[in-house]
Amino acid sequence: MSAKEAKAVRTRDEITPETLGLTHASLLEMYYCLRLARAVDERMWALQRSGKAAFVISGQGHEGAQVGAVYALDRDRDWLVPFYRSVAAVLLKGMPPAELFLIQLGRATDPSSGGRQMPGHYGHSRHKILSTSSPVATQVLHAVGIAYAAKVRGTGEVALTELGEGATSEGDFNEALNFAAVHRLAVIFLVENNGYAISVPVSKQMAVPTVSARAAGFGLPGVTADGSHVLHVYAAAREAVARARRGEGPTLLEVTVPRLTAHSSDDRQEKYRSADDIAHSKEIDPVRVFTEELRAWGVLTEERRREIEERVRREIDLGTEIAEAAPLPDPSTATRYVYAEPGP
Amino acid sequence: MSAKEAKAVRTRDEITPETLGLTHASLLEMYYCLRLARAVDERMWALQRSGKAAFVISGQGHEGAQVGAVYALDRDRDWLVPFYRSVAAVLLKGMPPAELFLIQLGRATDPSSGGRQMPGHYGHSRHKILSTSSPVATQVLHAVGIAYAAKVRGTGEVALTELGEGATSEGDFNEALNFAAVHRLAVIFLVENNGYAISVPVSKQMAVPTVSARAAGFGLPGVTADGSHVLHVYAAAREAVARARRGEGPTLLEVTVPRLTAHSSDDRQEKYRSADDIAHSKEIDPVRVFTEELRAWGVLTEERRREIEERVRREIDLGTEIAEAAPLPDPSTATRYVYAEPGP
Amino acid sequence: MAEKRFIDAIHDALHEEMARDERVIVLGEDVGRKGGVFGVTEGLYEQFGEARVLDTPLAESMIIGVSIGMAVGGLIPVPEIQFADFIHPAFDQIVSEAARLRYRSCNDFGCPMTIRVPFGGGVHGALYHSQSIEAFYAHVPGLKVVVPYTPADAKGLLKSAIRDPDPVLYLEHKKMYRMVRGEVPAAGDHTVPIGPAVVRRTGRDLSIFAYGLMVHEALQAATVLSAEGIEADVVDVRTLRPLDTQTILGSVQRTSRALIVHEDNRFGGFGAEIAATIAEEGFRYLDAPPTRLCGPDVPAVPFSPPLEDWFMVDAEKIAAAARRLVAY
């Protein structure tokens, strides 16, 4: 083993609940979030398969990255600028499952868009979650602008934005890194690298093995964390948030994650992914890995697991019920809010 | 002196006509190009000041970078994708001074645009110089596409494209680096870093000291050469061309250059540049430095210098005469070539 | 003749042009191994190899910018933009570069390139997978813009576009891929010239001008109207730039009434150009105001079915507008 490898292993060994100062309660909260996100996501697929929803785009496999990162934020004060896989992130940031199903089913009371956007386009001003669009990478600049505003206004807010590794090929991502570095803004670029942009493998997207390598050339730190291990992500994100809070500027935090589903319900991944690749993804599933880790650390008893499972199931069922009972939008509202309406 | 500094100095010392295998004839050809470019440029300003030309954008200070780089190309086979400061580059690539004045004066026989474009928008298919537009950085992708075509068609062509450091903030530049690296294309990105994007100093454009630092994160080599020393640029460019020719891919070649004039005839640089800064630029003028170097190396006698000076003056005068005598475009031609015209 | 789906006609044109001319190269997001998100480029990667069927990184400005360079370098690129909604990052490369290269160089350089773009709504695609973009690009001198409706035109226009020496924006309505079928000449080299519009149905009472999916809806409306005694001339505009004003004015001359239909937002949409041309050049023929029926002025198509239905122009809405116009 080379010295470098030894150091990497040591660093990873050092990431334990103890070294991070995480209580059992915190660990179980993270666990609950992972399970909840997975369950919400699975229900979204069920709704689609049963013909109730037109489309799903999934966060399965990305939960470790998102829970690890968002857990490091001040969830009341900081901003989340999400993307279409941000199921776990928006749940942890405060949106209840029912709201995600309202979005999924395009109901009038969908809090993100009133049924105007496709599933997966999250947003919620009260939770400081910026509205999501579909063009990839545009949101990265918005996060940077939010961080600039925070700096000028002295609010101490940090902005965390999420994107896929595919989106890092867009000009906007690079322009954002550059501007954030020049102004040392409190923004974290969370790149969830799942190895594919729909069908295009990373090897055809970029000539370097990691996205984080991009950071140095713009003058900000770049880190790659293993998204199968929630605490690895949490450790890296906590450091990035601390840096941002101290006014030392942005961090590019890449997290390697498995994509456990096809790109979306419109895709068939068997066409371009080998059976081995798909099988390997399942092995590094962060939910599975964290479950094992918590058991090994003696945090998760079988009883606790069942309790959480039960709670998640109830919440999902309740959320689905609420969403299914909610009305579809009335076409007479369709012309509203192209522009602000005059106040009362 | 640290080991690193020592190495840098040694490396620089190694760059001599001898180590590069350059004959006196070659050195004098380079010198002639530098002087010619400077003289053409000065004449362009004179034409503007006398009211004959509406506008000048100048290459003064960039000649060392351009002559050094273009000299490393196979000027018949390879492509130049220039920008508005490419006076020296297009001269060396084959355009005679008269053509630059035809462009400057917007004459019907301007070979780049028939008087349709502003001064400084070079192009010439016969010389494999791609037509220039004004939006910065767009051309970088064109050079990459040319290199892709060369690869597919097996022509062995290399594409050299020029841009300023300011243009590296645009998304297109970054998208181009990425694509070129993925496909290991025979393209050289020549960034002429003159410290300013109009009035905006490098410190407000980027958080890193050199543009070449950007390269590694995209998976291509990045080099910074000192544009005051033509042979330093030539050495770096020759290496980049050789790499490209061997099929090993692109190089980001940054060359630091002084900007000896205002951004253009519409700018007054005293507003944003200190007197010291402007004075320092003059000291590192590549024409001046190369003249001294050639003298020191015993290549340039006073007699030779005068001969070259004389030749340059004749060519400039002749070129100006031709251009001034040329007709302005006839408005009846203005609708032509929006689309291809049917062949005979 | 063989009956083909709209999507197959496009596929076949690509296949034949690639086989015919090795300079033709297809590039874009997921066009290779996956065969495109809609399956249009299915099989090309296997047949022509990855150098000519290129899965690009996710960057539209790059896709077009690199294509321009390819064209200069002697290839004939056929870039695909995955959804019309995502062409906007490439706006500068298309408008400032591809469209102007020939003019600005006074014919020294050209830019043969066909940009294939799936567009349009009615597919639950919401704000960002439903957009119509023709108005932006039909305004740009130096570009040609085509919107086929029949499979035969889809094939023939694509072949013409690929052989055209100038950049062509080829808009394919994604709802039509598997919905529209039609005869396509099987043998020979079937091309359809860029430019001429075509009258799909003749009638004396009003002219309906449409393109893409809206021709389908207009023809259905015409059938309904015919049963009521109203005979519509239905003109499939097909090429938006250059626009066939002769065929358009000829139709108005016959009917004296013009209904212009498109799915894109009304205000500043392409219909305004057709209406303005008719008003200006066909003024003497008109017995009623040239009338537009278009998508409402909200940002593209909202998602939820009641909202989407509200947005989309269909046969019923066309028939209603036609009745009003005839009654004018």
Add this chain to the structure above:
Amino acid sequence: MAEKRFIDAIHDALHEEMARDERVIVLGEDVGRKGGVFGVTEGLYEQFGEARVLDTPLAESMIIGVSIGMAVGGLIPVPEIQFADFIHPAFDQIVSEAARLRYRSCNDFGCPMTIRVPFGGGVHGALYHSQSIEAFYAHVPGLKVVVPYTPADAKGLLKSAIRDPDPVLYLEHKKMYRMVRGEVPAAGDHTVPIGPAVVRRTGRDLSIFAYGLMVHEALQAATVLSAEGIEADVVDVRTLRPLDTQTILGSVQRTSRALIVHEDNRFGGFGAEIAATIAEEGFRYLDAPPTRLCGPDVPAVPFSPPLEDWFMVDAEKIAAAARRLVAY
């Protein structure tokens, strides 16, 4: 009242709004220490500091994208795009993001932002420093587009734009900066509402619709025409979106003849929308075809003086078109 140049009116509006509301922030290429390439932001950097008058890196998509984030974060950004010709890289951020944020979030988020953009030809700027871009953006639901002509409007509309809760594209014709002078109310808080057009001159024989520099040319033409006994109504459209169709139709009702003038290319230009609206809603008033006089359909303005003169619409060309229209 004080006589001001067009450029000073814009400068003053920026200055007053920055002084009035510390959330207002100016950003763009060279807007800081240099005071803008045209001098519009002169002095703001010195007065308000570099955090609020920001020299950005050279990247238009970034300028707009970051501005959107600033707006979300509680600031009121006033980004400058150095030349209209260079706004295209930001097309996606403007069209997909700024213009849609409110609609797509069903009013949960808004995007107060004023994008200042010098545009237009007649300044030896050639293909890439002369462009008109209003047709692209006036077509976009969610955006407002204003084009002032008088210094008073330049000031008043800019102030209204900055206070508007939605994104406004503010187009300033760069040829007017130092050419056009006019009275600007000196005291108080002078604003001009976004929306209403204004009749600059009344006449019974034809209506001329124009905006920006073309109002200047139209008024000059009207003076010439008046000497010949032709009285033109000249309507300064001022706001392109939302368009004041009432004032436009009112004018046509008085004159029965409409001449629509703009500098941008004719085909698919904004004039088509005005002409189509007049044709559709003012059909009964018309005694002659609504007629457009616009820039020719070549890519922007060629450089050399004879070519530029050929391109530009001016008083003489307007007067000639008006005579033809009145003689119809």
